[in-house]
Every structure is written in structure tokens, then in C-alpha cells.
Amino acid sequence: PACTARPRVLLLCSPCMGHLIPFVELAYRLAADHGLAATLLFASATSPPSAQYLAVAAAAPDAVDLVAPPAPPPDALPPGARERERAELAVASNIPRVRELARALAADAPLAALVVDMVGVRARGVAEEVGVPVYMFFTSPWMTLSLLLHLPGIDAARVGEHRDATEPIRLPGCVPIHAHELPASMLPDRSSSMYAGFVSMAKAMRQVDGILVNTSREIEPAVGDGMDGLELPVHPVGPLVWTRPAGEDWDHECMRWLDQQPRGSVVYVSFGSGGTLTWQQTAELALGLELSQCRFIWAVKRPHQSSANGAFFGTQNGEDTSLDFLPEGFMERTRGLGLVTHSWAPQTAIIGHPSVGCFVTHCGWNSILVSVIYGVPMIAWPLYAEQNMNAAMMEVQVGVAVRAKVGLDRFISKEEVASAIQRAMVGEEAVRMRKRASELRDKSVHDLSKDGRSTHALAQIADVWKCSTRK
Numbered sequence: 001p002a003c004t005a006r007p008r009v010l011l012l013c014s015p016c017m018g019h020l021i022p023f024v025e026l027a028y029r030l031a032a033d034h035g036l037a038a039t040l041l042f043a044s045a046t047s048p049p050s051a052q053y054l055a056v057a058a059a060a061p062d063a064v065d066l067v068a069p070p071a072p073p074p075d076a077l078p079p080g081a082r083e084r085e086r087a088e089l090a091v092a093s094n095i096p097r098v099r100e101l102a103r104a105l106a107a108d109a110p111l112a113a114l115v116v117d118m119v120g121v122r123a124r125g126v127a128e129e130v131g132v133p134v135y136m137f138f139t140s141p142w143m144t145l146s147l148l149l150h151l152p153g154i155d156a157a158r159v160g161e162h163r164d165a166t167e168p169i170r171l172p173g174c175v176p177i178h179a180h181e182l183p184a185s186m187l188p189d190r191s192s193s194m195y196a197g198f199v200s201m202a203k204a205m206r207q208v209d210g211i212l213v214n215t216s217r218e219i220e221p222a223v224g225d226g227m228d229g230l231e232l233p234v235h236p237v238g239p240l241v242w243t244r245p246a247g248e249d250w251d252h253e254c255m256r257w258l259d260q261q262p263r264g265s266v267v268y269v270s271f272g273s274g275g276t277l278t279w280q281q282t283a284e285l286a287l288g289l290e291l292s293q294c295r296f297i298w299a300v301k302r303p304h305q306s307s308a309n310g311a312f313f314g315t316q317n318g319e320d321t322s323l324d325f326l327p328e329g330f331m332e333r334t335r336g337l338g339l340v341t342h343s344w345a346p347q348t349a350i351i352g353h354p355s356v357g358c359f360v361t362h363c364g365w366n367s368i369l370v371s372v373i374y375g376v377p378m379i380a381w382p383l384y385a386e387q388n389m390n391a392a393m394m395e396v397q398v399g400v401a402v403r404a405k406v407g408l409d410r411f412i413s414k415e416e417v418a419s420a421i422q423r424a425m426v427g428e429e430a431v432r433m434r435k436r437a438s439e440l441r442d443k444s445v446h447d448l449s450k451d452g453r454s455t456h457a458l459a460q461i462a463d464v465w466k467c468s469t470r471k
């Protein structure tokens with residue numbers, strides 16, 4: 001008998017919350033709006049999975065089959081291995097499972113495609129084996145993707161190290177990228193294995209059948225431009241943001257507190273799932289918030305010993321939740337003015353609350369997209385990965401952010417914190433940003449609506465996948 005089950009898409013996501021959250025949203029849309037079924041394999045890097053993963057998994061819609069097999073043993077890599085190496089290992093160790101899962105799923109319903117993230121492009125061989133197309137879902141902006149697609153050429157032409165370059169990299173339609181804004185993976189010596197791995201990943205990306213990017217032409221008009229003869233379809237399908245918070249989010253103390261505050265009066269401060277500051281910088285930020293005398297919610301994390309860092313794979317359950325690192329008396333002095341929370345914050349619900357007036361963000365792309373979809377201006381405080389590029393784009397090109405000015409050793413003073421808050425909340429610049437942010441919100445909401453461009457793009461891809469299963 002003819003198989004009547006819905007064609008199924010298998011998605012493979014590396015162990016970063018910033019990838020998992022948009023992957024869940026993509027899987028959900030494919031299942032809810034485009035006639036496909038979706039299984040999402042999360043390659044966890046920690047066993048048991050992080051508290052953040054558990055929070056996301058608990059809130060994931062039922063339409064998405066989410067599986068998270070155990071992580072590779074902690075001693076599989078030498079101590080001090082970088083986050084990207086850990087992510088790559090987590091993905092690599094799951095490739096046999098992806099193969100098994102693909103075969104098992106294909107026995108029940110036609111398998112339509114394998115969708116991977118930038119780390120997962122190494123799994124494309126499995127797609128070939130089982131005879132389905134492999135697509136990459138890129139969860140950072142087009143500007144970063146463009147840089148990666150151009151990287152082999154840039155690398156071949158470069159004399160010396162990228163970090164020493166005096167001329168910015170100019171990509172079609174993007175803001176120039178200065179050496180100090182390059183992603184962290186481009187800063188080590190070009191002879192290092194770290195850098196070689198990055199270039200090899202960039203090359204592997206060119207071998208997928210198509211790319212979905214979590215952006216839109218409204219945010220990045222140049223998306224898809226300047227591909228230098230590379231025949232690789234690029235589809236903007238964003239901004240895919242998880243705007244369906246779990247029921248219990250509304251009960252969170254932050255939401256109850258926000259309900260009591262005047263419209264547009266609160267600054268929300270968060271450095272994403274992994275961003276941490278040094279002890280000194282954390283204390284200075286606290287003093288800056290106090291100095292601003294502005295209402296705030298701060299999703300605080302325990303400081304990191306030395307420099308700004310990212311613990312990409314999420315904090316562990318049972319982490320120390322004391323606030324002993326805040327300046328003495330800070331909590332008392334700011335009682336009523338601000339709220340400090342150290343659990344996983346219901347970020348979309350907070351940013352979408354009418355009392356929030358601006359967002360101090362590390363410029364992780366998902367955080368930016370949440371701000372965009374709710375029309376909230378940003379104060380950019382980039383920390384790692386491609387965040388410096390995102391900050392420049394949001395300030396210079398999109399016009400919805402101010403960048404906090406960094407001093408020596410990338411330190412941001414309390415005066416600068418207060419002054420950036422002032423710029424983003426009151427005066428001409430604030431009015432201009434708010435206007436632009438509202439326009440962008442309206443256009444983004446439209447792009448994602450039934451007749452919007454991003455929905456159309458996704459519908460077309462889903463049709464191609466569904467057709468290929470009928471051959």
C-alpha cells in the first residue's frame with residue numbers, strides 16, 4: 001500500500017542553546033504549517049543535560065520529537081579543550097545515531113531531508129547514504145555566513161594574521177568588518193589547528209544542498225548577495241524566534257514585577273545562555289545600573305575569573321546561586337528599583353513585556369532577533385563569537401542599537417553603563433531608535449505571517465522536500 005504518513009525531516013543540532021532554540025522553532029513551523037513531521041536530535045555535550053536544555057525541552061511544542069542521547073564521556077578530550085572542539089565531538093559521536101535514526105524513521109515514513117547546523121555539516125555523508133538532501137540551518141546572521149562562505153578566498157589572499165589586518169574585510173552589502181570585530185575563531189594564528197578546523201568547517205558548508213538563514217531581507221537587505229559563482233541556494237526564513245513561552249513563564253517573579261512598572265521604563269540586562277563577565281566587570285555593571293537610577297531586570301551569572309567568556313553548553317544543575325559577587329549593599333540600595341534573577345530567565349516574555357524599554361545584550365543573534373520581533377532598542381555589549389560584528393551591524397546599518405564604549409582591556413566603566421542607558425532611553429537618539437525598532441518589528445511580524453516572505457520561503461523548501469520523497 002502507498003505510504004500515507006507525513007514525510008519527516010530529521011534535524012541535528014550541536015550543543016548550544018543559541019542553536020537549539022531556533023532549531024526547535026524551525027522544526028515546529030515545518031510540522032505545524034508545512035505538512036512535515038520533525039525529529040530533532042540534540043547532540044548534548046554534558047551528561048546529564050544542562051538545566052537550560054531541560055528548560056527548553058520542557059517547553060518544546062509536542063509537534064517536535066526532541067531526543068538528546070547521552071554526551072561523550074568528559075575525558076574524551078584533553079582538559080582545556082575549546083568549546084568548538086567539544087561541540088564538534090558531541091556532533092561527531094552522534095553521527096552513528098543519526099544514521100540509525102534516519103534508517104529507522106525512513107521505515108515508517110519517507111524521510112524528506114536532513115537539516116544540520118554549522119557544526120553538523122560534517123554529517124552530510126549520512127544524508128548521501130540514505131539518499132536525502134542535506135540543508136544547513138544557519139542560526140547567525142547572513143553577514144557571518146557571507147564571511148564564512150568567503151573565508152577560503154580571504155584566507156588565500158591574506159598575508160599575515162587576520163587579527164593584524166589594517167584594512168577591514170568588505171562583503172557585499174554588509175558593514176566593513178574590522179580586525180577587532182572578527183569572530184574569535186579567526187583570531188588565532190593561521191597555522192594553528194583551531195583556525196584550520198574553522199576554515200575546513202567553512203569549506204564543508206559549501207557542500208550542502210541549500211542553506212536556510214535565520215534572518216530576513218528587512219534586517220539584512222543583502223542576504224544572498226555576492227556568492228561569487230557559488231551555486232548554493234540561500235533562503236532567509238527568519239526571524240525565527242521562540243515567542244511561545246511556557247505557561248509557567250507568566251508566573252515568574254520578573255513578569256509579576258514588570259506588571260507593576262511604567263510602560264517602556266525598564267532596562268533588561270542579559271548576556272545570553274553562556275555569556276559571563278569578570279568579577280570586576282560584573283561589579284562595575286552593578287554600579288552602573290545603580291548610577292543610572294533606571295529600573296532594571298538583570299539576569300545575572302556568576303562571574304568568570306579572568307576575561308569575558310562563554311560557557312556555551314549551559315550551566316549545570318545545582319550551580320551556586322549566591323550573589324556574593326555583587327558590590328556590598330547593592331541589593332539593598334536598588335530594592336524596588338531593580339530585580340536580579342539568576343535562573344534561566346523567560347527572556348522572550350520579558351522582552352515582549354510593554355514595561356521593557358531597552359535591552360543590554362551580548363548580541364547573540366537569537367537575543368537580537370527577540371529584540372527585533374518586539375521592537376525593543378538595544379545596548380550592545382558584545383562578548384564572543386560573531387557578536388562584535390552583530391553589534392556593528394545593529395548600530396550602524398540597522399539603527400536599533402547603541403554600542404557601549406569599551407576602554408582599556410575591553411573594560412566598560414560604570415559611567416559608560418549609565419550613559420549608554422541614558423542614550424537608549426531618553427533624548428533624540430532614543431526616539432530615533434524606538435521609531436526604527438517599531439518599523440522593523442512590524443515588518444518582521446509581517447514576514448513571518450501567513451503571507452509573509454519568510455513563510456513563503458519555508459513553504460517552498462518544504463515543497464521541494466516533499467516532492468523529492470515522491471520520486
Ligand code: UDP
Pocket residue numbers: 016017018019021270271272273274275299343344345346347348363364365366367368370
Ligand atoms: N535565553 C533565555 N533565558 C536566559 C538566557 C537566554 O531564554 O536566561 C535564550 C534567549 O532568548 C535566546 C537564547 O537563549 O533565544 C540565547 O541565544 P543567543 O544567540 O542570544 O546567545 P548565546 O546564548 O547563544 O550566546
